[in-house]
Amino acid sequence: MNPPRPPRGLYAITPDDSDTRRLMARVETVLAAGTTWLQYRNKAADASLREAQARELLPLCRRYGVALIVNDDWRLAAAIGADGAHLGEDDGELAAAREALGATAIIGASCYDDLDLARQAAAAGASYIAFGAFFPSPTKPNARRATLDLLRDSAALGVPRVAIGGITPDNARPLVDAGADLLAVISGVFDAADPAAAVRAYLDCFDARPAHSSLTKDTRTP
Ligand SMILES: Cc1ncc(COP(=O)(O)OP(=O)(O)O)c(N)n1
Numbered sequence: 289m290n291p292p293r294p295p296r297g298l299y300a301i302t303p304d305d306s307d308t309r310r311l312m313a314r315v316e317t318v319l320a321a322g323t324t325w326l327q328y329r330n331k332a333a334d335a336s337l338r339e340a341q342a343r344e345l346l347p348l349c350r351r352y353g354v355a356l357i358v359n360d361d362w363r364l365a366a367a368i369g370a371d372g373a374h375l376g377e378d379d380g381e382l383a384a385a386r387e388a389l390g391a392t393a394i395i396g397a398s399c400y401d402d403l404d405l406a407r408q409a410a411a412a413g414a415s416y417i418a419f420g421a422f423f424p425s426p427t428k429p430n431a432r433r434a435t436l437d438l439l440r441d442s443a444a445l446g447v448p449r450v451a452i453g454g455i456t457p458d459n460a461r462p463l464v465d466a467g468a469d470l471l472a473v474i475s476g477v478f479d480a481a482d483p484a485a486a487v488r489a490y491l492d493c494f495d496a497r498p499a500h501s502s503l504t505k506d507t508r509t510p
């Protein structure tokens with residue numbers, strides 16, 4: 289049997305939206321257009337709204353065969369049976385998340401502009417490592433900035449690499465050429481005049497681009 293293919297494509301991340309009906313409709317458009325993974329991120333919601341929104345997103349993602357990854361809070365991911373969690377530097381230990389979520393969960397780690405952090409995350413069993421911000425981010429203007437060299441230099445780590453931060457269909461191709469397996473995007477998708485067309489434009493950036501990593505880990509959508 290061939291080894292599983294690594295994930296590749298668009299990793300859409302939800303905007304802060306307190307209107308759950310509207311959020312579901314916005315997300316469904318994006319899932320239907322061909323998103324690979326979805327991250328639930330809402331920095332403005334309280335714990336109860338976050339749980340309600342994450343719970344409602346899960347069956348929607350399942351319907352489209354898209355993995356749901358919860359930002360910041362692996363306990364919430366575990367409580368609702370999500371496919372994984374994304375952890376930044378303030379979001380707890382990867383080992384604890386892995387223990388709670390299990391061997392097949394998708395657990396991502398923010399590595400910002402730091403190859404050593406990426407090495408540590410890969411060694412600790414991260415399913416993917418994320419670098420960025422690569423461009424000024426409308427969502428997170430003070431995010432640390434990363435360079436394309438990080439993507440090139442992290443190829444040998446053998447885990448999928450995610451690029452984030454100010455990515456638009458117009459600036460994304462160099463990231464894919466440098467080794468990004470997934471483009472993580474909030475405003476470029478959800479603030480676009482036509483979010484479905486934006487999703488397709490990001491996916492076009494992968495056309496005729498070889499997959500970079502020779503990965504063996506199974507991080508496919510369940
Ligand atoms: C795919 C992906 N990459 C990076 C981040 C940023 O995580 P973090 O540094 O914890 O910042 P917040 O998202 O919590 O503001 C991410 N969420 N997703």
Ligand SMILES: Cc1ncsc1CCOP(=O)(O)O
Nearest residue numbers: 425427431453454473474475
């Ligand atoms: C969470 C996060 N971490 C670095 S930049 C960023 C926000 C990405 O959003 P956008 O795609 O709108 O720049």
Ligand SMILES: [Mg+2]
Nearest residue numbers: 360375376379
């Ligand atoms: Mg975080």
